[in-house]
Amino acid sequence: ESLDKGLEKTKSSFFSKLGKAVVGKTKVDDDVLDNLEEVLVTSDVGVNTTLKIINRIEARVSRDKYVGTDELNGILREEIAGLLAETHVGEETEFSVPKDTRPYVIMVVGVNGVGKTTTIGKLAHQFKQKGLKVVLGAGDTFRAAAIDQLQIWADRVSVPIVKQKMGSDPASVAFDTLTSAVTQNADVVIIDTAGRLHNKVNLMNELSKVKRVMQKVVPDAPHDVLLVLDGSTGQNAFEQAKEFTKATEVNSLAVTKLDGTAKGGVVIGISDQFQIPVKYIGVGEGIEDLQVFNKFEFVDSFFK
Numbered sequence: 001e002s003l004d005k006g007l008e009k010t011k012s013s014f015f016s017k018l019g020k021a022v023v024g025k026t027k028v029d030d031d032v033l034d035n036l037e038e039v040l041v042t043s044d045v046g047v048n049t050t051l052k053i054i055n056r057i058e059a060r061v062s063r064d065k066y067v068g069t070d071e072l073n074g075i076l077r078e079e080i081a082g083l084l085a086e087t088h089v090g091e092e093t094e095f096s097v098p099k100d101t102r103p104y105v106i107m108v109v110g111v112n113g114v115g116k117t118t119t120i121g122k123l124a125h126q127f128k129q130k131g132l133k134v135v136l137g138a139g140d141t142f143r144a145a146a147i148d149q150l151q152i153w154a155d156r157v158s159v160p161i162v163k164q165k166m167g168s169d170p171a172s173v174a175f176d177t178l179t180s181a182v183t184q185n186a187d188v189v190i191i192d193t194a195g196r197l198h199n200k201v202n203l204m205n206e207l208s209k210v211k212r213v214m215q216k217v218v219p220d221a222p223h224d225v226l227l228v229l230d231g232s233t234g235q236n237a238f239e240q241a242k243e244f245t246k247a248t249e250v251n252s253l254a255v256t257k258l259d260g261t262a263k264g265g266v267v268i269g270i271s272d273q274f275q276i277p278v279k280y281i282g283v284g285e286g287i288e289d290l291q292v293f294n295k296f297e298f299v300d301s302f303f304k
């Protein structure tokens, strides 16, 4: 039910295209499959994932001889779920903070504007609601606005934030944040970083330095690296995922801004293509608008 809000635009656009793709047709034939391919690609599912889905449906049509277009919904639901089931990635959801890992350190990466700060604020709120003590680190020192925005979220959620002035060394902010978290017996630390993709070597160096310095305080930090992607950018989100996974180890994904876009199909493609679970989706600007993502629930909710 709660998924519906975020998927509204994607669903209405998808089903209007799907309706046109089968108009005047009762049987799924080559024409319908061609049209369906186009519907999936233009819904940002991605070419590779689209082809896999079409192949599965084609195999089914040739096996069952007759497949009615009225069955297409249910078939899409089954075949996409079947495709996503081929990897177990993404079956577990949300962050689980192990009891013996204190503080649990999450490093958040992603390019500017994708919703990194907002996602950090929403996550801090969720952890806090579970009774966990959270500390934020303003590691995106490249932009003053990033530090200010994170401060606003820290105030909104009522969690402490560690920051330095703009232009200071992100690794030094990370060090201070972890030191402070250890002193305060915090449960969870969420560290923001600057994501400047235009220079991959710099990005790699910066992120590995942040990690190295964090490990002076918490030897196995970060416990998770969360990449935030803007779902409304469709194929750009794919490209960013490719670049960031080359630059650093990424353990989980958050796809934001699904509420304002018809490009929500991107989540299906991303779930299929990267061996990294989508853990969260952003469905609005408010504090509660971050949902735990489960790929099967997503497909169910989409095609129900």
Ligand code: GDP
Binding pocket: 110, 111, 112, 113, 114, 115, 116, 117, 118, 119, 146, 149, 256, 257, 258, 259, 260, 281, 282, 283, 284, 285, 289
């Ligand atoms: P950052 O530069 O990556 O830290 O991005 P911000 O967190 O500052 O977000 C950029 C803009 O996107 C802000 O106006 C946010 O309110 C908005 N935003 C973030 N997540 C979502 C979301 O899930 N849905 C919508 N509609 N807006 C979002």
